[in-house]
Amino acid sequence: MNIRNIAIIAHVDHGKTTLVDKIIHATQVFRDNQETGELIMDNNDLERERGITILAKNISVNYKGVKINVIDTPGHADFGGEVERVLKMADGVLLLVDAFEGPMPQTRFVLQKALNLGLHPIVVINKVDKPNCRPDEVHDAVFELFFQLDATEDQLNFPTLYGSSKQGWFNTSLTPTDNINAVLDMILEKVPAPKVNEGTLQMQITSLDYSSFLGRIAIGRVSRGVVAEGQNIQLCKLDGSMVRGKVKELYTFEGMGKKRVTEVSAGDICAVVGIEGFQIGETIADFEQPEALPVIAIDEPTMNMQFSINNSPFFGREGKFVTSRNLRDRLMKELEKNLALRVQDTDDADKFLVYGRGILHLSVLIETMRREGYELTVGQPQVITKEINGQKCEPYEVLVVDVPSDFSGKVIDLVTQRKGEMLIMESKGEMQHLEFDVPSRGLIGLRSQMLTATAGEAVMAHRFSEYKPWKGVIPGRNNGVLIAKQAGSSTGYSLDKLQDRGSFFIDPGEEVYAGMIVAEHIKPGDLNVNVVEGKKLTNMRASGSDAATNIAPKIQMSLEECMEYIQQDECIECTPQSIRLRKILLDENDRVKYAKAMKTS
Template sequence: MQNIRNIAIIAHVDHGKTTLVDKIIHATNIFRENQESGELIMDNNDLERERGITILSKNISVTYKDTKINVIDTPGHADFGGEVERVLKMADGVILLVDAFEGPMPQTRFVLHKALELGLKPIVVINKVDKPNCRPEEVHDQVFDLFFNLDATEEQLDFPTFYGSSKQGWFNTSLEPAADITPLLDGILKYVPESKVQEGNLQMQITSLDYSSFLGRIAIGKITRGSISENQWIGLAQEGGKIVKGKVKELYVFEGLGKKKVQEVQAGDICAVVGFDAFQIGDSFVDFENPEPMPRTAIDEPTLNMTFSINNSPFFGKDGKYVTSNHLKERLEKELEKNLALRVQQTDDANTFLVFGRGILHLSVLIETMRREGYEMTIGQPQVILREIDGEKMEPYESMVVDVPEEYASRVIDLATQRKGDLHIMETKGEMQHLEFEIPSRGLIGLRSQMLTATAGEAIMAHRFSEYKPFKGAIPGRSNGVLIAKNQGQGTAYSIEKLQDRGRFFVDPGEEVYAGMIVGEQNKPGDLVVNIVEGKQLNNMRAAGKDKDGNIAPKIQMSLEECMEYIQADEAIEVTPNFIRMRKKILAEEDRKRAERMAKSE
């Protein structure tokens, strides 16, 4: 049998996981000498490359000193925690990567807690020691305290530590720069245990899935007991204790960045099984004659929900390929198969679905992926999920960490406390102030953009779900009203220039608008309906070419997440492959006024 080590790399977002995986790939010569590879090799999804984050966990395998190392690159963002929780089951050890300046962050705590619970052997890697103001020794002490607070065993507390820089391509057991990353690779062989092979009948839990248009659905997981061969008849243990018999058509193991077809896989290795279609993540492959299913993974509950409905604006169907409620339903059901932290619920309206997720980023990545695939839809305001526990109304709370230059700290504290946040820790880290808050999840919606504005873009903010606590009362929403288009047509420079003293615009001259669409933000509270499609009346005295186009301020560009955080309960976002437009749910002005009067009378 081949020597195998299964290791997951966990870290807070932006601490350098994917760059470290790049270095491991290069150090073990997966690529030929003359082969172009680029950077961030594992982030092969367009969205991941654009945002610079890992969204989907991925497997690669490298061979070092005759030992096969299966490396699992995991997401670092709290919204994708469901992805991390399940893939850790394939690992026997974890590399905990920590930034030498920032130290352990909220997400570090979350993923480390899951890894320690599973009894995985940790290796701590303190990255970016080449950064100015870094404090590796202090960060090492903080990591030790974190392990201690998470009830690590004595064996886990005795973790090996490596220092270095993924970017510069070296790691060492001391702060002395090494020639390359071989000390870390040697450390993996030394400290990560070989995969525990148990005696008994076949057991393999499905922890992630893949899809191929040729092979269909592919189940991926680690074999904990027994072995699987091609053409073997095995059982699939589903939820509710049902066992389905099926035949293994093809079998693959990970090799380099791809997969290699094999005849048989032994316990301890990670493999991909083809031949079953009706499986879900969490099911397990077992011996059909003597089935012993594995316990299913429990995933943390969602904390936000949003309505997804068909696009019913006047521009319906102009831009997208998939526009009906059936298209929407099928796509959301397909997403449920692999996105464990997601839930979908049908509402009373056949064209509207309630989608539950882990956070704004989790849901916005789904929406962004769908619009790139050609879907059109209307998205409602994100709502936090409230619960009733022992007769008391409870809401989700998050622990939020903000690192900000000292001169902006008071603004950050002010913004957080307005949104019912409580400051627990305030300390100085180099030139930065480190602030830790406990804040209701509702208070986070729209907070990031406000905080970046107030701190000239300097604030670094991270948060993660902590627990449900008593409801804290109303939180102030957006203070300014919006400018709403009165008529359909093309915005004109003449009208926009005349209305600039009323607010800031989200559209440029020449853009198509429709009645009820939000075209800007007013300077004061309350909504204002404006006519931005009115052209200049031409007569003998007025020439067409004398408009003062140069005086128009450029429009405010808003990303999908910023729009999601900006809209109020009576507003929605129209999402199509090429456009993101904010609008009122009720487009006609008269109908909006009637609805307001009815709401007041109730």
């Protein structure tokens, strides 16, 4: 069969999407005079802004008469659910590793999934044009990683390519060439054609697409038999039941788009239109003798957050969707394609518990909802605890930090304060490589502190390892906050007088409400302040002459930084145009009563 199915996996920022760009150009998917730009596969606004891949995508290219289906996967462990479901479509993996950094925690996470599925690996050591790169050491480290992950004899005998996606060359040695054909030739040579089992139709749905004309589209790889237009099928549901259906239209992938066909045989990836009510992981099977494929195993979420309607005084000013029904419908829709997410109803109809893989996983969902016109309030992220053998246990992660040697002491100090234990400390040139075992709770809010302590030099990555006994209280934020006493527009006069009390999150002229967090206090403990007081008119000068006040610019925090910053009695108001920090109880007297009640209990 002239088909190869290959997934590209790597740690974030090791160059997956750039390599896919080069494959697209090398196989002339576009006309020579067509304007394509960079990072062609990252077509989602959030992906382009952040420079990361969030959703797995597939394209197909033709090389030497062979059709190669290429699947671009995310590098963040937070989006591991995306990787777990699409690896089922591949027969081989292209493991991309940075020639300086070597295998990182998330490389290990995705590679383990690929090796367990018996996929054939090709290792590509990328960015060999970087100064202080060490391709030979990295090659040894990759071999060691394969060995640790119990790779088979065949998998350990992996071929290796060296090169630079950015400069557009790859070779079996370190000698630069002028093209990336070595990668494509290696795929044809080392990745086997899809195995085709004898028997009736079986196709597992591993992805879904949506079209306003065609409705929901099921995407997957035909693992057995043939699927044809107009064919009657049975949909094997996750609960074991069967639903009858009919294939209305059938598409295969060609270049960046889809091409309509009449039938697709086993081994190819296709898109099926016309099946109602399917979910990812279900099997499209033969009408007469339906047989289901094993369900895709997805790792459990490790963190949850409370999502609720926006109940601040500024409710409904900016968003289109503000009711709890809107919020619930949107979260249920997200569950269809986001396999690592869980949503649970609470006693309060306006609040939902949303479980995810990590802060980035949940923040991408919140950011997407904001852009779609939703208003919501989200609480502090909490880790999910379990009881194992009668003992309370929490998730632990392996934290890897690469930092200049001068700052290593500060990093060790910061992590040990958060109940982390050092596992490895070794030198990599001028950099110090540190590995820690740390509770997931300890990582919340650690990144910003670490970047401050290391002058922005620390490179931090982490991945879930296992559940272990609860480590006790981990110190949170050191400083309190300044809270607005009353509603109105903040004035330069008030902010100027309060500058020595803390660092502000607002500028003069911004509207505030009572209970809104306006600044970080320089001391522990919260303080209620009046930021809307104007200068009184005197017979000496007009109340408007405030030109002489020198106010420091406000602190700009991203959504993830806000999620890591807030404490248990605080929440974030997210609307299409604003992100505001606030206390859950807006009234000052209510907060005092609640604090007293907590002390007595």
